Amino acid sequence: MLAPRSPIILSVFAKWVEAVAVFHNAAAVWATLPPVQKSRFMRFSRQQGPLSASSYGSKILNIPASNSLERILAVLDVFTEDRLEWTPEELMASLGYSRPTLYRYLKTLKESGLLVSASSGAFTLGPRVVEMDYLLRKSDPLALHGAEHLERLVARYRCTALLARWYGAKILCIDSRNSAEKPVTSYPRGRPMPLGRGAIGRSVLAFLSRRQQLPVVRSLLDELAAVGFGHGEAEVLEALKRVRRAGVAVAFGEVTPGVVGIAAPLFDGGESPMGSFGLTISGSLVNGEAIDAISDDVRKAAADLSRTLTLSKGK
Template sequence: MMERETGTTARVLMVLRAVAEMQPEPTMKALADRLNLPPSTMHRLLELLAEHGMVERDESTRTFRPAVEFFRIAALVVNRVSIRMLARPYLQAAARAVDESAYLCVYDANGGRMTFAATATCSHLLDYRVPLDTPFSLVTGASGRSILAWVDKVRQDEIIRSEIAAGELDQAARAQLEEALIEVRARGYAQTFGQRIKGAVGIFAPVFDAAGTVTGSLGFTVPEMRYQAALQQTLVSVALEQAAALSGVLGYTQEPDALKRAGDTT
């Protein structure tokens, strides 16, 4: 009996995950095909979930989608968990992989700024300690540019104009910045030398939320004296991998074309 209950529990979770992830909204047949379950079993599981308000059926299209109770539970979890907490294992994995300090940056959409929100440190005595929870510009450094490159164009222009008005950027530098942002999107990550911190190399990749909106970045700040060009590919790959993993935890399910080919640093 226990084995049967465990099997049913696992299948219910599989169905919930599939209903949440599949686009467009799946039919019962599409769900059964994806999960390799008999139609009769899928029908029973969907009925069980519907009874508890977890899924609902669109009678006109005969498809299934998350229902009110599913959203209520999800909202409770999201409200209790911060991106800092979610990012911790990915920052630690990034730092372990290359023994360089890894940082999570969070985008403040209202203020058009970013902050370093969390870090996992390396074992080296020589390292940069970036202050946390201090607002920084998005136009300077790989940490900011890896965010700004994916901000929608209207808001991006507003942010750049505000930097010009504040004297942080001039028109000549604006043209260079816009070219650099195009390159960042094409590569899928940003890399800068000594922009935000003198003598430091920054390599950061964007982090996206469930809506596909850029919400921050994850990457490394490495002392130039320790940086070697031969390590670039490894640093880039790890930053991309961990940023994508964190994006997945935040609900992001689709990869932009740029990120699919971002391992190409040529």
């Protein structure tokens, strides 16, 4: 077979050859993966959709994992609220690393304070994470500029006001304030919040570009249908358009029974939202008129904070 000579065609041909090589390499790697790691990738694919899964596939399958930094960061990625401790054997089974490689990474992470070993021989996150969180609280523009807006909201309503940041395929609570007698939020700082349930996640999802939005929506169709936000892709996308036109998302009892959530997106100069500003309030304290008034306050506060974040980023 003769290779084409046009520079453009040569470029396309080279990309095609590269893609074939990557495919065969991926297939070979897949065949050697332990069952736990295969299960991990398939679970991620179902949760995040095919486009997101393909973009994260290299990280999860470690196909281009010749990068030692990516491989050592993958060790930290396995720690979740459901799995706070890992033994070396469990890490080797999950990540597919050889024993010498894993122990070299664990030694580096221990020396940096990112991991500590327990008496049981398992590993947990270390004190460096706490130190970094302290520094983040003192430097994060969202937390620094958003505090006054949180204070203003809880002074006006008996509620829990929240700031959340969009991060990869997650949305995390960054800061919150409470004025309710019995706070009802179940998402403290650092805990991932649901994308398919509640106003916070929906306020971000509605303002993503279609390219970003579709794979997430497709992965959440069952969850969105369960809370009455549309049955099927077309209905969900239409409902998200209504949220976008309103500039604010409202949810009733989707995360915590009896609680109303109201949230608006935050921007820092980009086309896609970087987070969300909102509140949760007991449904017994509000009616339709009150929800409209709170929605206006949340929308205006989010717009003000977005302007401040955009200006601070431009400095």
